[in-house]
Amino acid sequence: MAAAHDLALGMSGKDASAAPTAQRPASGLADGESALRPTLLGCGAILLWAALAPLAVLKGPLPPFETTALSFAIGTLLIGLSAVARGRAHLLVPTWGSLLLGVYGLFCFHALYFAALALAPPAEAHLLNNLWSLLIVLFSALLPGHRLSGRHVAAALIGFAAAIVLVWTRLGAGAPAGGNAPLGFLLALGCAVVWSTYSVGSRLLAPVATESLGAATLATALLAAVASAAFETPAMPAEPAQWMALLLLGLGPVGGAFLLWDIGMKRGHIETLGVLSYAGPVLSTLLLVITGLSPASPQLWIAVAMMTAAGVMATR
Numbered sequence: 001m002a003a004a005h006d007l008a009l010g011m012s013g014k015d016a017s018a019a020p021t022a023q024r025p026a027s028g029l030a031d032g033e034s035a036l037r038p039t040l041l042g043c044g045a046i047l048l049w050a051a052l053a054p055l056a057v058l059k060g061p062l063p064p065f066e067t068t069a070l071s072f073a074i075g076t077l078l079i080g081l082s083a084v085a086r087g088r089a090h091l092l093v094p095t096w097g098s099l100l101l102g103v104y105g106l107f108c109f110h111a112l113y114f115a116a117l118a119l120a121p122p123a124e125a126h127l128l129n130n131l132w133s134l135l136i137v138l139f140s141a142l143l144p145g146h147r148l149s150g151r152h153v154a155a156a157l158i159g160f161a162a163a164i165v166l167v168w169t170r171l172g173a174g175a176p177a178g179g180n181a182p183l184g185f186l187l188a189l190g191c192a193v194v195w196s197t198y199s200v201g202s203r204l205l206a207p208v209a210t211e212s213l214g215a216a217t218l219a220t221a222l223l224a225a226v227a228s229a230a231f232e233t234p235a236m237p238a239e240p241a242q243w244m245a246l247l248l249l250g251l252g253p254v255g256g257a258f259l260l261w262d263i264g265m266k267r268g269h270i271e272t273l274g275v276l277s278y279a280g281p282v283l284s285t286l287l288l289v290i291t292g293l294s295p296a297s298p299q300l301w302i303a304v305a306m307m308t309a310a311g312v313m314a315t316r
Helices: 036-050 052-058 064-085 096-119 122-129 131-142 150-170 181-205 210-231 240-267 270-276 279-290 298-315
Strands: none
Touching (some): 036 052, 052 240, 064 210, 064 240, 096 122, 122 131, 122 150, 122 181, 131 150, 131 181, 131 270, 150 279, 240 270
């Protein structure tokens, strides 16, 4: 799974904010408002990200920044059309803060991720990147009205252990030719810091409508296109099935998932979502096995059991 997922983009409907200009408590939840629905929507993003690895395989050998540019362009179109269809086009306009945070989270994460994979062994780099789930749990304690739960920390550590089990046989496989592994590890750790701080920071912008994320996805698509033109040899899908996989990549793991994740981070249970994020790689591997793109292994079933235990502990 790690090799397939390393080709992927890295990694997060209806906005629960009915009145984006209204003042809310720092927690992002209105008085008496349940966090269950936005938490479930955030889980939807994790499920969509689970399809990342299979779609990355099926889309063919497109360069990573070109894939980012095309899929984020599709995701931007989805966000825009959804907002227009629901009469919320005026909410597409971001604040400067939400735009800068979005570009920081979406583009910087992918740029660091691809650079890390070019320098360090993919399994180790991907494992360090997966620390973002644990960091979300830890950083959430810094938010107003939040406190660190030992139960969530323990569950997050079990989830990270499941991620280790999942890539255990690939550890020490060697860095890419000409790579600089220590720098690659540092960049992979940077990925985790960027995505976790972006996710937790979204809570502070809870009053800003999720539709405004479209501006950040558009900026990410444009920046990725510039990076692709500078560093990559362009290539296009050769078969209709590859185009379909790229389309689904933009609609699901990129467009739809980031919308759902934004809602979950702004209005759901951040700590629970941080723990459950470790289910993404496990579910992704299961999908690869189910679709025949990867063989099953004992490590997979051990990781499934550990992630199930972590999920029960986090949601109990």
